[in-house]
Amino acid sequence: MFWWIMLVSLTLNCNGLQKQEKWTQVWSLAKHAGAKMITFQETHLTKQLEKKFGLCAQAFDIFYLHGTSQSTGILVAIK
Secondary structure, X not given: OOOXXXXXXXXXXXXXXXXXXXXXXXXXXXXXXXXXXXXXEXXXXXXXXXXXXXXXXXXXXXXXXXXXXXXXXXEEEEO
């Protein structure tokens, strides 16, 4: 028996996700792309912003590497 597994991955350089509007637009774009793994680079997210925006996306496991508002950070979402 032969199994074919296709992984659709998306990587976005966000140049900051501190504003709710930008987070909503970028996340909507990523979800509609049908990716099973999404990497957001240069998020500039902090733990406070994570809580503020409620970044627990449905159907995804979220992993963060926080920075500060001046340093980069990454977010990886896996479905």
